[in-house]
Amino acid sequence: MERRLEEYIPVAGKDVVNQLYQLAEPLKGMRVVHLNSTREGGGVAEILDRLVPLKRELGLDTVWEVIQGEPPFYVCTKGMHNALQGDPVDIGPDLLRVYEETNRSEADRLRGLLEDADMVFIHDPQPAQLITHCPRRKGPWVWRCHIDLSRPHRPVWKYLRRHVKAYYASIWHIPSFAQPLERPQYLIPPSIDPLSEKNRDLNSDELQATYRTYALDPDRPILLQVSRFDRFKDPIGVIQAYRLAKRFVPLQLILAGGTASDDPEGRLVLEHVRDAASGDPDIHVLLLPPDAHRTINALQRIADLVLQKSLKEGFGLTVTEAMWKQKPVIGGDVGGIRLQVVNHHTGFLVSTPEGAAHRIRYLLKNRGRLNDMGRKAYRFVQESFLLTRHLREYLTLMVGLAHNSHDRIEL
Ligand code: UDP
Secondary structure, eight states: OOOOGGGGHHHHOHHHHHHHHHHHGGGTTOEEEEEESOSSSSHHHHHHHHHHHHHHHTTOEEEEEEOOOOHHHHHHHHHHHHHHTTOOOOOOHHHHHHHHHHHHHHHHHHHHHHHHOSEEEEESSTTGGGGGGOOSOSSOEEEEOOSOOSSOOHHHHHHHHHHHTTSSEEEESSGGGOOOOSSOEEEOOOOBOTTSTTTSOOOHHHHHHHHHHTTOOTTSOEEEEEOOSOGGGOHHHHHHHHHHHHTTSOOEEEEEEOOOTTOTTHHHHHHHHHHHHTTOTTEEEEEOOTTOHHHHHHHHHHOSEEEEOOSSOSOOHHHHHHHHTTOOEEEESSTTHHHHOOBTTTEEEESSHHHHHHHHHHHHHOHHHHHHHHHHHHHHHHHHSBHHHHHHHHHHHHHHHHTTTOSOOOO
16 A cells, blocks of 8 residues: 555654655656566565655656566576675576576666666666666666675676676665775665554554464464575574574574565575474464565564574665564674664674574563663664655755756755
8 A cells, every 4th residue: 555655754753754855856757767676575675665656756757667587587696696695606607698688688678768767776686787788878877786795706796896887876785785886885774664564553453363373372482583585594593593592491483484586596495494393383484475564564563582693684674674563683793684783782693593592592581671672673763764764865865866966956
């Protein structure tokens, strides 16, 4: 359901919403394109699904397009994704050819839209090469990186960099991901929509029903990790942490996830997770459909503790979502999780299953501390990671780009 901007006033404040109208004024009528590789599954789709309608409501003629490829294209881009997050894998010439051909043929399909746009935001590596095939660009193109590029496998970054160099500018979540490039680089962390099905308040009947639907015991603590089934999310490490902690506290574990249409590895990881979990009726591995937003919301609310034990993480919207529900998060000490989990304040940063188990045990035995951290986590999200802040930063950047040669911008 589309939201009206006014509805954000009670959560974000009137001044914040007014400022959005003010910033959007000089951009009205502008044709803006966002382009990524999937309409559902994963954080990028989640963000665009919320951001694009609000930009439209503010008067920007905004379109969300998705690059489409055959299965080998996604095998290539998943390999690229893994390598850019540090896996030492090389991508063979055949797969790179598929990548280049898909970008070329998708450029043929989308060229009119892209070249005529006043501003284009290309998200992540999958469609990064489109720029090469669109030489008559009317407006600036910006590459928006959502992944943890702090220690990329060099040959793959070197390859991608050739395309990224052609962009007018790039946007990153945090400084440590940014790479040497000659063009301007901007930092904009992601956000959640507090009014979406995934994040809005739910009544207690719905929460009670969730225990029944998934055969959960309301009297024993629940640990939760919500993630695509992806090795970098370390679901096996989560199971290990749960097993270690369960020696000291009664526990149930939910691993809830789905697969994204641009992620061909999900099935295999899910099989490993099911093997690792087999024989323990207190581990609930839930394969959810892509629109299970309310279910995820309810699970995050009934959980006592939320884990996001990633080994690499661009940002981790699931961390923000849990914090918004007043849950401290035990998160991997990596990437964008570090921006959200302020160690010992809004959760704990951990590097091993043992470390995670130690923190699980500590928080479940110290409920006062758990609740206090949960409240701090909520406030931190309210100040820093809501959609309204994200939109403000996008609009500010766009005003800057649209008035590039001006010394002074009247709003
Ligand atoms: N998500 C979902 N269903 C799932 C798994 C994840 O809707 O089965 C959502 C999750 O709630 C979050 C987003 O997908 O909003 C994942 O974003 P995140 O930044 O945590 O990770 P990514 O998948 O982008 O690496």
